[in-house]
Amino acid sequence: MNIEELTLKQVRELQNLLAPQAQLNLPIHPLLGKNVIVRTITMIYTGKLVEVTPQDLILVDCSWIPETDRYMQFVAEGKVKECEPYPDGLPVYIGQGTVLDKCELRKELPRSQK
Secondary structure: OOHHHOOHHHHHHHHHHOOOHHHHOOOOOOOOOOEEEEEEOOOEEEEEEEEEOOOEEEEEEEEEEEEOOOHHHHHHHOOOOEEEEOOOOOOEEEEHHHEEEEEEOOOOOOOOOO
């Protein structure tokens, strides 16, 4: 196939094949737009989930949580021992391959450095 000889119809068909995720009619992630806890293989993050891609979860108003008390109390009450917040509004990309689990954080996001 010579790319110089493609018809407009063929170009549109190629565009549809290579469409971004938003155009693929994939279901919307149930946690999108919510405050979440993301537990990875090495650390815990909290933040507002603003986008999900095949490669990443994208959070804003994110904090790295190096230590909690009991995990159940952290999930239920949002209590943390240590907190290292990222700057407000900065997108933080968490690789999907590192995620163990994620859930909604039904309390305020921890944003104070401890």
